[in-house]
Amino acid sequence: MIEEKKVKKVFVNGPISPVFVGESIAKHSTKQDIGAHSIFLGQVRNDIIDGNAVLAIDYSAYNEMAEEKFHEIREDAFQKYSLTCMHIYHSLGRVEAGEIGLFVFTSSIHREDAMEACAYIVERIKEQAPVWGREVFDDGRHVWKQNNFKETQ
Amino acid sequence: MIEEKKVKKVFVNGPISPVFVGESIAKHSTKQDIGAHSIFLGQVRNDIIDGNAVLAIDYSAYNEMAEEKFHEIREDAFQKYSLTCMHIYHSLGRVEAGEIGLFVFTSSIHREDAMEACAYIVERIKEQAPVWGREVFDDGRHVWKQNNFKETQ
Amino acid sequence: MAIKLLTFGQITEIIGQSESTVNAMDSDALKAQLIMQFPGLKDLQFAIAVNKYVINENTGLKDGDTVALLPPFSGG
């Protein structure tokens, strides 16, 4: 039960708004030992597959397992890198082309930690988080996306 | 003269606001071939040096040379990485502890390019941009900052 | 041996429901039985999680376990 309480909420319904990203950055101005922020944003591409354009990605997840996996990734990143702050947000549901579905935000005293941790977290999510994206086409059909990833850790 | 026109404005007076970062992100929602954004933000730390806390950094630059150097870094990054977009903003003048003085923003189809280019640009700026930060202390004294950097090509 | 079976993504489309109750001694038996029932699964790559942990070898199942069939991830 105590374990459960430590799990930070990662999933948000629908796209992550640029305004939310700006607000998240602003909240860190009081943490004056931070020297560097690194941010990764995953944006939905309107890829053309077999002549049809992707309109949106509809994300679904194995929520209980994903929340535990995000927690594990978070703990591992704090262990590996000297970080002041870390935030991970992932969309569920429909995210239109041009909208943002992943927001990883790391902060540290010196820039190397924030930048390396951010890349590490993104790779771990792509490789290990039980999340699926259904690419919806303009002709109504869909395909299930499949990630490419480098092996991490 | 034509050369000069291509030089994008990098310097901004005073801190870079989180709202501006959010607005910059929002502008990319129409570029639907983008799959990944990488952002680096340099925030002023309230370091304690010899018992006195840094209140702010006052940035100055050799403007004409810096603008040319930023242009060169931009061209080199576009050459080395497959990027859709790149934006660099650097503060001049006073930036308080907790405020942002550097904003590097790269976008690409696949995540590796945006992330690697962002780190590359940050290193080049720290190493090669003729910009100086005067750390102002709470007791009125100041020291001139000096960057640590890895050698980049 | 009532096992809770969860499926996701493309696998749900093949099986027709995302949650069901099945009986099986171990994960290999469950997989074989599902492929028999839903031949479409045969050509799909998927991982199996037992109680939220991905397993890499045959694993015994007991009453109340939750088994999830996980097609290749595509988050992020």
Next chain:
Amino acid sequence: MAIKLLTFGQITEIIGQSESTVNAMDSDALKAQLIMQFPGLKDLQFAIAVNKYVINENTGLKDGDTVALLPPFSGG
């Protein structure tokens, strides 16, 4: 040989002005002459840019050139 001399950061504090006109045949002569005039420069590390390009060896100067003394950078 009127050379425009620009200084920055800590060097401006030592020299007392950020822009001035000086006379020198080449960059080594200019440097020697400035260190003589402003002994505080001796202990400072700085690079020299001629017409916005950092030089790594002694460089001849001509009328109208701009020479900048650049203390270690600390942008970003």
